[in-house]
Structures are given as C-alpha cells and as structure tokens.
Amino acid sequence: MKIDTSLSMPQLPEALSHAGLQFTVATEEDFEDIMAMSQDIYGGLDYLPTRYTSWLQETNRIVILARKHGKVIGLESVCVIDEGETVLVEGLRVAPQERGKGVAGVLLRFCSELVKSRFPEVKVTRLTRDDQLGPKDYQKYRIITKQGILLVRFRAEELKQRLSELGVGEDLHYPMINSSQRAGPLRLDHPTIQRLFLGTDLMQPILPNATIIQDWQPFKLLSSNMAILLKKDIDWMVDDLSNPSVASLCTFPFSVPIGDNWYYLNIDMFGKDVGLVRQQFLGHLQRHTSSLKGHVMCQMFLEPQLWESMAHFCQHTLGVELVKEYREQCVVEADIV
Structure with missing residues (x-):
C-alpha cells in the first residue's frame, strides 16, 4: 500500500488545538532537529537517527512532526501493514524541554485522527511497548x-x-x-x-x-x-x-x-x-x-x-x-x- 503524503493534514478537533502545535510531514531537512531530540533517549541508544532516512523512503509510512513556534518538538510515525488493515504507531519522541507538558498526548491523538481520516480501510491500530501495562491499558488494548x-x-x-x-x-x-x-x-x-x-x-x-x-x-x-x-x-x-x-x-x-x-x-x-x-x-x-x-x-x-x-x-x-x-x-x- 502506497501512502499519499501530498494530502493535506486533517482538521484538528477543538480539544487538541489549545496546545498551539502545528503538524507537518517529516523531510530530510528535519534530520538535525530529530538528532537534537535523540541525544538522551534510551540513555543515548536511540535507533531513530539511523532509521530516519529509510523511514522517509518507505511507501507505507508517514512520519509526523509536531512544531511549536516553527521548531520541531515531537515526532510520531504511522505505518500501514497487514494488507491495509492495520496501522502500526511507533517512534514517539518529544524534545527534552517539552516533556511533561502533554505534547505526547496531543501528538498521539492527532495521529489517531490522521489514521481515521486518511486510512478509512484500517481496522486496528497496533503498537509495541516495553513498560508495565496498567489497568487502563488492559481496558483499552488487547494483548497480542x-x-x-x-x-x-x-x-x-x-x-x-x-x-x-x-x-x-x-x-x-x-x-x-x-x-x-x-x-x-x-x-x-x-x-x-x-x-x-x-x-x-x-x-x-x-x-x-x-x-x-x-x-x-x-x-x-x-x-x-x-x-x-x-x-x-x-x-x-x-x-x-x-x-x-x-x-x-x-x-x-x-x-x-x-x-x-x-x-x-x-x-x-x-x-x-x-x-x-x-x-x-x-x-x-x-x-x-x-x-x-x-x-x-x-x-x-x-x-x-x-x-x-x-x-x-x-x-x-x-x-x-x-x-x-x-x-x-x-x-x-x-x-x-
């Protein structure tokens, strides 16, 4: 499945607009900003700087950037797999100075809106986690x-x-x-x-x-x-x-x-x-x-x-x-x- 990245972004619901964030599709020119967010992720062991360029070349993937006052402060990726039935959400990153301010939640909700508006044939969203699942997670997700x-x-x-x-x-x-x-x-x-x-x-x-x-x-x-x-x-x-x-x-x-x-x-x-x-x-x-x-x-x-x-x-x-x-x-x- 080839994703058309030229389409305009979906309109953000009113509840998401308060964060003052703008969303764009990532490009090669954004690489240095991505590197700046990756310095301390996973104790300096972040895989994304190595994978970023190849991600941009994958026809079944869109990499979304969140910007604040024009500066990149967040990243998330959606990847359509399973013959178009599943969207894989991965790669969440937030700049160090913006963590704890709700940016991750807004970015994830935007990606959810993006999936529903642009990929109506997708039935499920999948993600892979390495943290401890809590009671709310078990209510929201099925464990594969x-x-x-x-x-x-x-x-x-x-x-x-x-x-x-x-x-x-x-x-x-x-x-x-x-x-x-x-x-x-x-x-x-x-x-x-x-x-x-x-x-x-x-x-x-x-x-x-x-x-x-x-x-x-x-x-x-x-x-x-x-x-x-x-x-x-x-x-x-x-x-x-x-x-x-x-x-x-x-x-x-x-x-x-x-x-x-x-x-x-x-x-x-x-x-x-x-x-x-x-x-x-x-x-x-x-x-x-x-x-x-x-x-x-x-x-x-x-x-x-x-x-x-x-x-x-x-x-x-x-x-x-x-x-x-x-x-x-x-x-x-x-x-x-």
Missing part, C-alpha cells in the same frame, strides 16, 4: 503477545576472543552447546524464507500468535508484509528446514548517538528450545560482531521462560554484562472507532 527482553553489553574485540575460545566458527555449527541432534543453525536466502514462512504452516506454531515481530514491529504472515521485511537488512535463521523448532531474525549492527564506536544489535528469537536458541544467538553474534571495534549493545527478544537461562549463559559462559533485569515487550492492539 509478550516476549522477554534480554539486554547485554560487551566490547566487540573481547567477545570475538571469547567466541574463539568456545570454538564458534564460521560454519555456524556448534555441537558443544546443541541440545538436539539437528545440524544448524541455517541462514536463509529470500526464496527459502518465502517458501518456509508463507508456503507452509511450519512456522505458525513457533511464532507468537502467528506473528513475526521484527525490531519491535509485528507482522502477520502475509505476502505484503513479507515484501516489507525482505527489503530490510536482516539475517534469518532456523534450526531445520523440514521441521523447525527455533527461528530468529537479526538486524545488522547500527550506530547510536551515545558516542563513537557504539553499536546496537537487535535479535528477535522464536521458539522454546534453549539449546537451539543459544546456537542461533551465537551464530548471529559471530557473524555481526567479528568485524566491529568498540562497544555493542545487544538486545534479544525471546520466550519469557527462557530469559533466566539465557541471562545466565550470557554472564557466565560468554562473560558479557547484563544491562537490565527482566523486562517485557508487549504487542497490543485496539479497534479503530
């Missing part, structure tokens, strides 16, 4: 799925040495930690991804609620969504092509604003076999950190019951630092009314 979030930090050079000591090689076969007799993990090319995820029912029991969650974005198993995913730089792995138990999607490392030679790596892991999860985790680490120099923050999303075991493995086998205790990634949705 939950994943545990495991966040670790290490120096790439030190991890490379540790992986070498463990015998992790480029063949991506690690019998020393494999809990099954299967060979793997196996990196997938695009035709195999299409066949395995769309041409069979093999992946549905592995994926939470038959949903591919990639870098905080939830996608139903549809051809239009697969076309979106295959345009991204992602490594796909499974443990077995004929009877898979574990699958994973890994971003390529991207830099973050905290400082020079700081990188982020996101791994979405699906499946309950902890040995196979470890195997694919090591495969992604070996492939994507071996040529890096500097600090790496690696965030893995996995079945909640595997979090403790994988945290222990990271600390005591890999010798990397656990940054945060258990958190959850919650995918929620609500009907558009």
